[in-house]
Amino acid sequence: MPIPTPVVDDLVRPVDPQPVALPSAPAAPPPPAPDPASExxxxxxxxxxxxxxxxxxxxxxxxxxxxxxxxxxxxxxxxxxxxxxxxxxxxxxxxxxxxxxxxxxxxxxxxxxxxxxxxxxxxxxxxxxxxxxxxxxxxxxxxxxxxxxxxxxxxxxxxxxxxxxxxxxxxxxxxxxxxxxxxxxxxxxxxxxxxxxxxxxxxxxxxxxxxxxxRLDDLPTPALALLSAVIARVLFPSQMMLAACSLFAIALTARHFAGRHFTGRHLAGRHLAGRRASDAARSRRA
Incomplete structure (x- = not known):
């Protein structure tokens, strides 16, 4: 009984690939809307x-x-x-x-x-x-x-x-x-x-x-301004404007330098603590 010969076309015909769903990249956020006033x-x-x-x-x-x-x-x-x-x-x-x-x-x-x-x-x-x-x-x-x-x-x-x-x-x-x-x-x-x-x-x-x-995050500033105005009104009523502005400027300057001093001490303390931790780690390894 003769054996049927396969058709060559059936052997070499490519199989249609199934579509593979690739992961979609996240959508880029829309560009911020321009400020109308700036245009x-x-x-x-x-x-x-x-x-x-x-x-x-x-x-x-x-x-x-x-x-x-x-x-x-x-x-x-x-x-x-x-x-x-x-x-x-x-x-x-x-x-x-x-x-x-x-x-x-x-x-x-x-x-x-x-x-x-x-x-x-x-x-x-x-x-x-x-x-x-x-x-x-x-x-x-x-x-x-x-x-x-x-x-x-x-x-x-x-x-x-x-x-x-x-x-x-x-x-x-x-x-x-x-x-x-x-x-x-x-x-x-x-x-x-x-x-x-x-x-x-x-x-x-x-x-x-x-x-x-x-400036709700800077409430000490208006508090200093109000305190300066009250002190000027009580102590210097005839020159309240000049006295209040001068007291306010002095208070802001003092707060500025006090903040710099506190920040400097805080950074120095962190630096010293870091050096101590580094020395302690080095001594344990030794």
Whole structure:
């Protein structure tokens, strides 16, 4: 009986491989979404940054303009004060000084004592990002409490110098515009209205609360500031601002050096403990 010969094609036909499921690589995390504010031009981004404080500066400027007219000064004094002095609390003090025609030396001394806190502002204000002599000069001139609070916040670390300067410019315009409008409309406000000068204190309170909220991990700093203010109010009531700023600066400096001393001792202790452990291990091997 003949043996059937196998078909060659059946012997050499390749077997279809079964699909093997390969382990899938983990999906790459999506790239972080870009900050919309960083993609805008600096002038547009700064306009949004200044809106919150600027909306508070306008009614504050209105109050200042009204106080100027109630002190029997012409309305344009409000524009001149805010445009060329631009010192916030000092401008409120100048109303009474100018109305009383005090000597220029007294005005200069008052300005020095009230604005000496700006010396401490310059230590952490990001002026090094501002390019150009004119821009740096204006940024120094427009360094107010509000601008300092915004430009040194956590979210402002990536701001460019142009964005910072535009922020200061917008806040300056808010202040000048509000004061000019208040000076023009001041005659319409009855003289019996009181409390307008408290607007500045209210704005500073809001800025202080925002600063504390942004730095909840650094509560000793506002505690030192409050303690300095209380001590200055009790011991130096006539020079409270200067005394409080000086005490606060001394307290921060002492805390800085105390922290460095503690850190140095801690590192030295760890180094000594490491050497002792190394010597002990070496003696056991011997």
């Amino acid at each position: 805008r031009p600096p002038a547009v981004a700064a306009l949004k940054d200044s809106a919150s404080v600027g909306l508070a500066l306008v009614p504050l400027g209105l109050a200042f303009g009204v106080l100027v007219t109630q002190a029997d000064l012409a309305w344009w004094w409000a524009t001149a004060f805010t445009a060329f002095i631009y010192a916030g609390s000092l401008e409120f003090l100048l109303i009474g000084l100018v109305a009383a025609v005090v000597p220029l030396a007294t005005v200069a001394l008052t300005a020095f004592l009230v604005n000496i806190r700006h010396v401490f502002y310059a230590l952490s204000f990001p002026l090094h990002r501002v390019k150009g002599r004119a821009a740096r000069a204006y940024s120094t001139f427009a360094l107010t409490d509000e601008a300092f609070a915004l430009a040194t916040s956590e979210r402002a670390r990536s701001w460019s110098g142009r964005r910072t300067v535009f922020l200061q410019l917008y806040m300056h315009l808010y202040w000048v515009g509000g004061a000019t409008l208040g000076g023009l409309l001041g005659s319409l406000v009855p003289e019996g209205v009181t409390g307008l000068d408290f607007a500045l204190t209210a704005l500073f309170t809001v800025l202080a609360l925002d600063a504390v909220r942004d």
